[in-house]
Amino acid sequence: MTKRTDSSERRKRRPPLVLVVLAALGLSVFVMPLLGLLARTPWRDLPTLLTSDVVVDALRVSLIASLGATAISAVLGVPLAWILARVEFRGRAIVRGLVVLPLVLPPVVGGAALLFALGRRGLIGEPLNQATGLVFPFSIWGVIIAATFVAMPFLVISVEGGLRNLDSRYEGAAATLGAGRWTVLRRVTLPMIGPSLAAGLALTWARALGEFGATITFAGNLQGRTQTLPLAVFVALESDRGAAVALSLIMVVISLTVLIALRQRWWGAL
Amino acid sequence: MSPPGVGESDEGVRAPLRSNGVCDREGSTVRRHQAITVGVATAALLLSACGGTGQSTSDEVLVSAASSLTEAFAEMEIAFESANPEIDVVLNIGGSSALREQILAGAPADVFASANISNMGLVVDAGDVEGESAIFARNRLEIAVPVGNPGGVTGLADFARDELLIGLCAESVPCGDYGQRVLQNAGVVPAVDTEEPNVRALLTKIEVGELDAGIVYETDVASTDGEVTGVEIPDGDNVHADYSIAVLTEAPNVDGAAVFLAFVLSEEGRAILANHGFVLP
Amino acid sequence: MVGGAVSHPHGLDARLVVSRGDTFTLDVSLSIPPGRTVALLGPNGAGKSTVVAAIAGLLPLDEGHITLDGRTLDDPGGNVLMPAEDRSIGVVFQDYVLFPHLTVVENVEFGLRSRKTPRREARQQAIEWLERIGLDDLADRKPGDLSGGQAQRVALARALITGPELLLLDEPLAALDATTRVDLRRTLGDHLNQFSGPRMVITHDPTEAFLLADEIHVIEDGAITQVGTPDDIRLRPRTSYIADLAGSxxxxxxxxxxxxxxxxxxxxxxxxxxxxxxxxxxxxxxxxxxxxxxxxxxxxxxxxxxxxxxxxxxxxxxxxxxxxxxxxxxxxxxxxxxxxxxxxxxxxxxxxxxxxxxxx
Structure with a gap:
């Protein structure tokens, strides 16, 4: 028993030192800010801060908006990914570029663009407003739209990657067995890209939760209606640093919990 | 022949030593054949030499100024630099509270121009102000509405109308604080739809017509060249915003900062401020 | 039928013309009566998989036609293209292509469920098929847990459960190791003989073709180069490829x-x-x-x-x-x-x- 452990220990080769050092530096980029946050946390006041109206309201708005954006991304993003992966058409490269644009575009620019498009006086927003009375900015819908804009690319990319890696013979086999396209999609394609879909959903949700720039530009900032956790942190940083730290801590805890939990169950695809 | 890396480093640091202190293209050129690590190191050197604000360059003054000073200080910079060509003014515009936080956190700046005295007070209390702060301008509050006034806003009372989209500045920034006070004076409980992080963001949303009304500075309305319409707030309800300016203790360029501050308080500086609608003390 | 017997062309009759890019054109004519096994023997890249895809309905023809028991499956000239799901062709794919996320029994019943057979009936038939191929005790396993031979039998059951009119096997033995291959060749032959429709085996292995097929079509570079009984092919190879491959x-x-x-x-x-x-x-x-x-x-x-x-x-x-x-x-x-x-x-x-x- 002991012997076996020894030999397997010996077989493990130590990774190159340079890599270990650089990797540790890389990790410190993520860990250092976290330590800074913990160092400034007013632990004694934390219970009060965490149950304050600002925090509870922001948490509620953030959860609604991030889950809403994830749901919309799934409903619209999966078909988009399917088209991109499976249909050859002219300008596909352009469409793909448009889809990933929000990844490189500063979110504030995205928010402004959304305002010009879907605002009350926007290109689409104005006729829509006149026809239906709907106003997106300064409402929870604005928050959801802004979050969807910045987060959906993660879902599309992930699902498209899954579809491209999926051996199309499985779908062919299902067709020869009498399955129509819809059945193939439902019973073969979607289940088989499950890990990619799950990873895409997790990333989309995480990105939506952290969204700031597009939200404050497009949806504004009002506690209880449009003020998400990141917005509340931003505002609180200038007035109540304790609350800002508490809010930040909540975001860290929620995100880490969800991402780690999902990683264990799903993340084979990433 | 010396190792290529050494030669490159020499070339890399040459530029900042030049009299004009400008990093030209020649100085930042990196020979293609050299090892990547050397290239990275050289680039880092160049970056720190060119981009850093905390360098010993005696010719740069970093001014952290409140958003509502954007236009006035832009003109101030031009006028100042033509009078003092050896000094380069760099403007860092932001909400007064955000700027205050930057300064308290130790960000290097030479001059702080705040849109209220409370933010300046916090910086003074922290011992970050060199000498005394001075009130150099006053501003009044005004209601801003989009051109054409689609909401039919005639006064502060309209801020209570739920059907209108009403914006204020966040309470943590001076214009938000002032706005709340103005509304309190008028006894109006506003139906607020958004609290914007700074006055410029608020003004933009009014300009594009997404908001029906908001409370901003008089100077802001003047600065938009007619892209928003002002609705006056009666003197009885209005408040004065005092703009305070000071040289900072940690200023990398105390001398330059003092020269700039003097310019702001000079007749020429006052004229510029007056031109942008500020009331002079 | 009124007006005398119209002779129904039974079995598969096809001329398959498919172009892939500028360099490769498949042009193959095939005719397989019911109850006969035809092997399509050829090297990799000869166009065998294209033949499978075209007949199964996964790839439309550029020219030619496919008819099965008098039904037109594909006819570019007449603008007919029947989708794969309506063709009633049982396909055993290379590597079997069992759905990895479904259990063995779910794989077998897939065809029935797709054709709206009630859940319980489909399950019952699938179990019966699994009993027939001796794998009923593996019904709840995932395909990943099966041996190559077991997977092959599941694939066969999955293809046959819907009662197809043509059975198409693409390299049915290639995924198996040498010893299993010998064992399964015989059982596969038995299974083929129980199927009454036309049968087609695609293979690059001459031994497989000789032992399973009544007739061999040799395909090289998109065209049929020789048609004959296994003995014809073996004793009188017409090209050096066949001589090399089949001449043993x-x-x-x-x-x-x-x-x-x-x-x-x-x-x-x-x-x-x-x-x-x-x-x-x-x-x-x-x-x-x-x-x-x-x-x-x-x-x-x-x-x-x-x-x-x-x-x-x-x-x-x-x-x-x-x-x-x-x-x-x-x-x-x-x-x-x-x-x-x-x-x-x-x-x-x-x-x-x-x-x-x-x-x-």
């Missing part, structure tokens, strides 16, 4: 104590343990040809008549007659030196170690 001498016989008896002839083999029905393979180049009885004592030596000589570039194939008809390969120089013509008497010798024997 295959002898069915019974093994005992280091000999294989086939008809009246006995071959000595190296393996003294193997017994029962076997398949012995002798490569044409392993056969030594002489004009006189060779010295020494190769244990397999006999005299025979050259009944046919065929030239393939720098090689010559000799076909010898009784007692054991074989194909031998020599160089043109050797042919000249030995002064062999059709009708010459020659001595054949084969080392026992050159005869590979596997259980049939």
């Amino acid at each position: 001498n295959l002898v069915l016989g019974t093994a005992t104590h280091g000999t294989v008896t086939t008809g009246t002839h006995q071959l000595h083999i190296a393996d003294t343990h193997i017994a029962g029905p076997v398949l012995a393979a002798i490569h044409p180049r392993a056969i030594v040809i002489d004009r006189h009885q060779p010295d020494g004592s190769p244990r397999n030596t006999w005299e025979a008549t050259v009944i046919r000589i065929e030239h393939y570039g720098d090689r010559v194939r000799l076909q010898t007659g009784d007692p054991l008809p074989l194909t031998a390969e020599i160089t043109p120089d050797a042919l000249n030196d030995l002064e062999i013509v059709e009708g010459s008497a020659v001595w054949i010798s084969i080392k026992a170690t050159e005869i590979s024997v596997e259980k049939d």
Whole structure:
């Protein structure tokens, strides 16, 4: 028993030192800010801060908006990914570029663009407003739209990657067995890209939760209606640093919990 | 022949030593054949030499100024630099509270121009102000509405109308604080739809017509060249915003900062401020 | 039918023309009556998979037609293209392509469920099929847990459960290791024979084609180069590819104590343990040809008549007659030196170690 452990220990080769050092530096980029946050946390006041109206309201708005954006991304993003992966058409490269644009575009620019498009006086927003009375900015819908804009690319990319890696013979086999396209999609394609879909959903949700720039530009900032956790942190940083730290801590805890939990169950695809 | 890396480093640091202190293209050129690590190191050197604000360059003054000073200080910079060509003014515009936080956190700046005295007070209390702060301008509050006034806003009372989209500045920034006070004076409980992080963001949303009304500075309305319409707030309800300016203790360029501050308080500086609608003390 | 019997063309009838880019064009005609197995034998890249895809409905034809029992499945000229799900063709794909996220029984019942068979009925039929192929105790496993042979049987059951009118098998044995392959070749043959419609086996392995098919179509570079019974193909290969690939001498016989008896002839083999029905393979180049009885004592030596000589570039194939008809390969120089013509008497010798024997 002991012997076996020894030999397997010996077989493990130590990774190159340079890599270990650089990797540790890389990790410190993520860990250092976290330590800074913990160092400034007013632990004694934390219970009060965490149950304050600002925090509870922001948490509620953030959860609604991030889950809403994830749901919309799934409903619209999966078909988009399917088209991109499976249909050859002219300008596909352009469409793909448009889809990933929000990844490189500063979110504030995205928010402004959304305002010009879907605002009350926007290109689409104005006729829509006149026809239906709907106003997106300064409402929870604005928050959801802004979050969807910045987060959906993660879902599309992930699902498209899954579809491209999926051996199309499985779908062919299902067709020869009498399955129509819809059945193939439902019973073969979607289940088989499950890990990619799950990873895409997790990333989309995480990105939506952290969204700031597009939200404050497009949806504004009002506690209880449009003020998400990141917005509340931003505002609180200038007035109540304790609350800002508490809010930040909540975001860290929620995100880490969800991402780690999902990683264990799903993340084979990433 | 010396190792290529050494030669490159020499070339890399040459530029900042030049009299004009400008990093030209020649100085930042990196020979293609050299090892990547050397290239990275050289680039880092160049970056720190060119981009850093905390360098010993005696010719740069970093001014952290409140958003509502954007236009006035832009003109101030031009006028100042033509009078003092050896000094380069760099403007860092932001909400007064955000700027205050930057300064308290130790960000290097030479001059702080705040849109209220409370933010300046916090910086003074922290011992970050060199000498005394001075009130150099006053501003009044005004209601801003989009051109054409689609909401039919005639006064502060309209801020209570739920059907209108009403914006204020966040309470943590001076214009938000002032706005709340103005509304309190008028006894109006506003139906607020958004609290914007700074006055410029608020003004933009009014300009594009997404908001029906908001409370901003008089100077802001003047600065938009007619892209928003002002609705006056009666003197009885209005408040004065005092703009305070000071040289900072940690200023990398105390001398330059003092020269700039003097310019702001000079007749020429006052004229510029007056031109942008500020009331002079 | 009114007005006399219209003869229904039974089975599969197809001309498949598919272009892939500028460089490759498939142009193949096939006809398979019910109850017969046709093997499509060819090297990789010859267009075999394109044939499967076109017939199964996963790839539209550019020209030609496909009819199955009188139904038109694809006819670009008549603008007919029946989607794959309506064609009623059972396909066993290469590597079987079982759905990895479904259990074995869910895989088997997939076709029935897709055709709106009620859940319970579909499950019951799937279980019955699994019992038939002896895998009912693996019903709830995932395909990843199956051996190659088990997966093949599940794939076959999945393809057959919907009662297809044509059975298409794409390299059904290629995914298996050598020993399993021999075992499964026979059971696969049995399964094929139970299917009453036309059957088509796509393979690159001549042995598979010879043992499973009634008729072999050789496909090379998108075209059929030879059609015939397994014996036709083996004894009279028409291209050097077929000669190379299919020209190996295959002898069915019974093994005992280091000999294989086939008809009246006995071959000595190296393996003294193997017994029962076997398949012995002798490569044409392993056969030594002489004009006189060779010295020494190769244990397999006999005299025979050259009944046919065929030239393939720098090689010559000799076909010898009784007692054991074989194909031998020599160089043109050797042919000249030995002064062999059709009708010459020659001595054949084969080392026992050159005869590979596997259980049939």
